[in-house]
Amino acid sequence: MNLNDQSGSASGPEIGVEIHSLMTELFPICRSITGDGFRKTLGILGRHIPLTVHEVPSGTRVFDWTVPKEWNIRDAFIKDRKGKRIVDFQRSNLHVVSYSLPVRAILPLAELKRHLHTLPGQPDLVPYKTAYYSEDWGFCLSHRQLLGLEEGDYEVVIDSTLEDGSLTYGESYVKGATEDEILVSIHACHPSLANDNLSGVGLATMLARHLGSAERRFSYRFLFIPGTIGAITWLCLNEGKLGKIKAGLVVAGAGDGGDVTYQRSRRGDAEIDWAAAHVLGHAARPGRLLDFRPYGYDERQYCSPGFDLPVGRFSRTPFGEYPEYHTSGDDMTFVSAGSLADSFRKILDIFEVLEGNRTYRNVNPKGEPQLGRRGLYAAEDEKNLATLWVLNLSDGGHSLLDIAERSALPFETVREAARILEKAGLLVERTGPDGVKT
């Protein structure tokens, strides 16, 4: 299998344009951790990939948490004395604090200000704010606009509901040759923010579509969930099946112009950590590797000590390091088709390493086998080297990825050498005690 056939349209530069276009369609929707915006988003994704939509009722206990009430919003604004909508949800859903309680009031500026959020250090940007678990309401606007507000009364309307309903999430399962699975988890609960995390939504959708058409050893599970509560809900409802997860990625902030950053799983030496390190280490443009920290996206939940799953995080510029993060600056101009295509390719490269990583036994371990009479001496030095490394280290204790790392050869070269040696009868895949390939 070759997941990442660069000659195919699926992973050429045009995939970036396709992802960007899907993100553009999703951008205006007002998503939150529950509600119709999330459902509408899943509806659009369902046009591209098979998607199961789950609804989990408000009040359901999920470990230490409870599924919250469902929030929906139709309209919201602040009007000045002349009746002009000076802050308008219809222009940008960032203007309303997510999960704001409904309100209809006339307030003097001083009182209104207690519900206004701005970024004094970035006076032209509107911040993104939420009030999930605190019953409150508020508006976000640019600090420059705030400074221009005149004294007097303002009409404030938030036409929202916060009622029993359900938490919605989407799941796309792409079945492979085995039930061992690779998890890709995407938080899809942010309103009009592009990099965080429509980039993840778009990438995962196109990855799911692409993988559906390729032969694979692993099954792939794509989750489109609200951050934190969604991951905890999914983990709670699927606790018995977590043993099948052999690797996982949280993909977030993967469309900006920065270099790729991979944050290792809590374990630090999971197979996906080595696979990502290999791909980033051999890339033309080098990536950054970070150790696990319990501060970030949903890897916090997958890597909590009770699960400790082998889940890393794939991003470009880390969330703390770009000023547009969680502001109106994170719009569709902040991401590019080129970066999205590069992220798409690198994630596929990582999956390709996982798909191809096997452990073999050299069936002629005493001395080298005579390669010449089998026509296995390759003209190119690197191929020859890969052949010798695979034969030498295939003692049942080294995977092909181990061999690639020790030899400093590209994984694909090592894997190709193993494929040829296996075909020539010089290698057999290591099997477990019950005859299962391990």
Add this chain to the structure above:
Amino acid sequence: MNLNDQSGSASGPEIGVEIHSLMTELFPICRSITGDGFRKTLGILGRHIPLTVHEVPSGTRVFDWTVPKEWNIRDAFIKDRKGKRIVDFQRSNLHVVSYSLPVRAILPLAELKRHLHTLPGQPDLVPYKTAYYSEDWGFCLSHRQLLGLEEGDYEVVIDSTLEDGSLTYGESYVKGATEDEILVSIHACHPSLANDNLSGVGLATMLARHLGSAERRFSYRFLFIPGTIGAITWLCLNEGKLGKIKAGLVVAGAGDGGDVTYQRSRRGDAEIDWAAAHVLGHAARPGRLLDFRPYGYDERQYCSPGFDLPVGRFSRTPFGEYPEYHTSGDDMTFVSAGSLADSFRKILDIFEVLEGNRTYRNVNPKGEPQLGRRGLYAAEDEKNLATLWVLNLSDGGHSLLDIAERSALPFETVREAARILEKAGLLVERTGPDGVKT
């Protein structure tokens, strides 16, 4: 408990003045590895702290060694032809080689010179010399004075005794909540030398006094002993109790102007080694970490292979690296109240880490617990981070010090987070198989 309450007088800058003053009182006494000078020193310390004085008879076998005869000295001098005391024990006890046999003689300069010790490379300093296990006598003087001596006869008197008696040492035991103990070992056998090792004597005395007034998990044992033979004697007499020692420090040369140096125990990864590394690594003025070498002070004995105790060494400039070492240059002007106060604080910081270092289990290990509804989201990022790190790594396998090292957060921040989480019922301390907290 907070051993190091910087608002209290015990660890503010005035503690340095207090230590310096005690050292000044002790400075003129002629100490050796046995004898009345050592007893007099312990008598003064006993005014500050509870102190048990032990006497071990000459001839007692202690492992491969034998407690030597007791040495005492009343007077010693060299007189020139005019009857003038040109070298005078009364002016400085460094002038007599420690353990010199008694002598009364008239000697020509040539013969006298065989008993004179100087430092040609440091012509203004008087060296410190001993003759513990070789029956001999001698005087120390500056090389400049030696060069000025005229030919002729000199009267030489050493009014000393070397007779059966005993080896004296002092022990101050500060009982804590458990019998697990921290050992602080001080060699107190040098005559008028300030940094080596009245600094250790003064620091340990004030540490014992300070710890006596604080609530502590550990018991602390302070030893004031003659170097080498004292440590071997104490180890021999207390061999059955060594299992209680959880950590230890030899404190020596801790009053000069250099940076703090910590030499790791022979094990290299004992808890005290990590605690000291943490304190030195987070200090405003960075300290130096050295690996164990079997050459130095009494850590040589505690870290001999038959004991291999977790004992490190706390110094400022290491003994081989300052020219005043073992000369009259190591006087009270060579040490400062500021350096002594800094050493005092850093040793307390190390003990504070040991006192506070526990291992917990997160009782909600599956996903993060919902901190918001418990009011546990801290305003400051570092506190929040500490909370998340403690929850994530409290799987029973990581101590708070492990967590502080992995997160690069100050130990006290991590410990405070754990304290709050424990209070909220989110953490429980790990207990051993018999229910004992471990």
Add this chain to the structure above:
Amino acid sequence: MNLNDQSGSASGPEIGVEIHSLMTELFPICRSITGDGFRKTLGILGRHIPLTVHEVPSGTRVFDWTVPKEWNIRDAFIKDRKGKRIVDFQRSNLHVVSYSLPVRAILPLAELKRHLHTLPGQPDLVPYKTAYYSEDWGFCLSHRQLLGLEEGDYEVVIDSTLEDGSLTYGESYVKGATEDEILVSIHACHPSLANDNLSGVGLATMLARHLGSAERRFSYRFLFIPGTIGAITWLCLNEGKLGKIKAGLVVAGAGDGGDVTYQRSRRGDAEIDWAAAHVLGHAARPGRLLDFRPYGYDERQYCSPGFDLPVGRFSRTPFGEYPEYHTSGDDMTFVSAGSLADSFRKILDIFEVLEGNRTYRNVNPKGEPQLGRRGLYAAEDEKNLATLWVLNLSDGGHSLLDIAERSALPFETVREAARILEKAGLLVERTGPDGVKT
């Protein structure tokens, strides 16, 4: 024992002259992986050392390989139209591709060229080529000569035979106090090439002679074999005895002007790897350490996964890094007596470390023993330090080489300290469960 007594003639600079002279005698012989050239070479070595010559019949199965037919050659040339020998085996045996089939033909230049090998990038050098397992023939010449060849017919003669016979190898076994053995493996199958590998042949011969006259703990086995097929043959015929091999060296390319390079065994942490690292690390002229790669000389066979023997490689400039490699440039002027003597000394130094490396127990492990009364305080600091390190780390778990590495002291200093301490009754050698020294 001191294998490397630099005052003796055996390891002074003259040994280099002696090795160089032996190589000069061997240089003109046309060796290949079988045949009379190999036998003649062994005949000359047998004048210097006891040598057993083995003959293994063509067709013998050795693991995945078969002993090939025996190749012999009497003459070969290319004559131009005037009957002039323009390429002549009698001038240099490199001119004929090794294992060339017999041929007698008149060929036009165009057809002849398909059998001519040159080095366009090194136009004045004649390459070294072989055709062991492909039935073919060919000539090697300088590219400059090729360019000067005129159109027309050429007479080509290779008077060779390729027939059933045998593979020949030599073995010199130098018995020591124990049957534990150190293997030295030399490929001796190259024709007129000096560094690769007459340097190895000459070094091993003189090492075998020298070790035969010294008292040794280990037995030493020197193999003079054809590359690859010889190692595989020897391994196959001696498989039951491989457990005796405690260390081994492949010596090749050890006479050129470059620094010494040691390539670690596949294990990477075998005793010989540490011994070689120690010797190279303490040498006046620093050496290079390389990790194992399955590409090189016969260490490929000894370190194949079915054997994984502790065999490293000792070279000067690695084979890939000098342009004279496998060309007529690798002649007797490319190697020097000085480099050969240096290689000889360093290999002996490595063996010396292995010979002297023991593990002891300090019989007074509680505190330091009193060295003073035994007269064991050395004047020199380094000796004193070595004494203290040996006492401190001789807990049965550290060899003298471990102690030398941890203390950064020269092995010989550490070993001398141990010898003195053992004599004083303060150390005993560690013994295994059956009382055997381990």
